[in-house]
Amino acid sequence: MMKLHWSPRSPYVRKVMVVAHELGLADRIEIVRTVVGGTTPHRELMRENPLGKIPTLVLEDGTILYDSPVICEYLDTLHDGAKLFPAWPERLTALRRLALGDGMLDIALAWLGERFRPIERQSEPHMALWQAKLRACVDALEHEALADERFTIGHIAIGIALSYLDFRFADLTWREGHPLLAAWHAAFDARPSVVANPPIDDR
Ligand SMILES: N[C@@H](CCC(=O)N[C@@H](CS)C(=O)NCC(=O)O)C(=O)O
Secondary structure: EEEEEEEEOHHHHHHHHHHHHHHOOOHHHHEEEEEOOOOOHHHHHHHHHOOOOOOOEEEEEOEEEHHHHHHHHHHHHHHHOOOOOOOOOOOHHHHHHHHHHHHHHHHHHHHHHHHHOOOOOOHHHHHHHHHHHHHHHHHHOOOOHHHHOOOOOHHHHHHHHHHHHHHOHHHHHOOOOHHHHHHHHHHHHHHHHHHHOOOOOHH
């Protein structure tokens, strides 16, 4: 078994789990609930991943993999079916979308961290900037024709990012003015791999 440092709250972990389910590999992964965040270093995790972040995957031979794009690409080598990381030139689009979805998560997590600070220390200009960037991402995605193309790692990253907005930033109401993206996301959300890995705020 591979061992995955896991949390039901982490969207990057969720992306890895959705990939594992899509590829029929979930039963080869033992999940280990790992609590990160805050200001207390997780020394045990940092011995495996000095960044102290999840997801971190430990292979059967002890090889350690991070971060989530690397783990997803590794999992994609373990099967003979249609690849989530396609060959060139489709690969370029898939990787750009992976970067877009992960970039949306990076912004959302920075914003979430800001929200946890005392209100008088929160930076309104930063939060306005993050909101504008997320809005620009959703605007751009409305024109991406996601529904018309073969399902790739880019689709998974974008679907996970939009679901994370629902999970933590429902007040952004990202569906407004984005009917094509909303319809695509509804279909994404109904995939068995996505349903099997719901985000849960377990603390
Ligand atoms: N680029 C990384 C980001 C992973 C990440 O930031 N994970 C968060 C949990 S959602 C984490 O481990 N945070 C703890 C920390 O930054 O100390 C990836 O794609 O795996």
